[in-house]
Amino acid sequence: MGRSLRSPPTPKTQSPRVSRSPEENGMMPPAQISKQKPQATEISSSPLASEDVIVADSNLSDAPESSGLPKEIEEKTSEATELEFEAKSSRDGAWYDVAMFLAHRVLSSGELEVRVRYQGFGAEEDEWVNVKKAVRERSIPLESTECRKVSAGDLVLCFRENSDQATYFDAHIVEVERKLHDIRGCRCLFLVRYDHDQTEEKVHLRRLCRRPAY
Template structure:
């Protein structure tokens, strides 16, 4: 299981050296359905998802020959990726509105140092006067993912991240998904052509009448009479 993201400390500590470069995307893990920073590569035809600051045994793999049975499976994987969600800035808390999609830190096991991130929808905002560097507003949110899905919570800006609306742009991921989409489209076209050959279009009523009329006019094979 990938490591949870840690809440920012008041006094910044020296971060451990990252195993990989800082990601530009997030991925919803199959292990716990939480969002993590990640990047992808294709190895031997498989898609490998590598988590930020996690060891290799946490990586998740997708086999194009076994893990996808339809275009729906391809789109389901596409939905697991998105651009990185930036923290809500103290000076821009007024930009969020009810109905906005947010990503929030969720304290699951009572350990405030280890948090998992899940999506929620903003319900209401209690505005409070504050300066540029200090926001005291309170955000009522309804969780849409995670162990508190469907529940309402009131949180502060320190756990709020904004979900970007623009789609993820990653050439490795796009090529992998596009190849799968093309493969299923070609398979569908082949299946449709085979079905049409096996089940030709039935004759119209006019065509059927013409065939019957020609049979009536044909000579009797046994008597030679019309």
């Protein structure tokens, strides 16, 4: 018998960036994400207007800004010119595809932040995010033939949809229930535990993305 699922999380107020469907929020569910070769991340060379800057803390008001990419991200993209990124929003804890990096700044603590524009969203949803904690290479949708590569303990990006939102969150595989594949592909079930709220859910492979292998 598989482990029982926890009660669903309490519905949250819908974020202005969160849509009811993955097509609307700029991230398609894994089964629908194009498997074509990714295009290079677009970089803006224009600095942001001062009125667009969101200051989350009074200590950030004097943080200098620069347009373009910080050195840490330039080093990553120099090795793979077609590398694409995703960023974790501080508003809902979900990961969104990055359309472009607009500017960067160094905080008084020495931490580096970048201002990102999310794929499929306008300037009103631009956000400052921490480079080390909230920017990474884009996750990759899992193919039916890759289900054997997924094991308990693995970190995955899982598509989650409820009455309030349809977004992607980090989760860890708790248990795998192997099943025979059919013409529809993988029929295995994966019990995942979401990192942000520790709730659990059984999902099919089409809702999972893996982290890139290095």
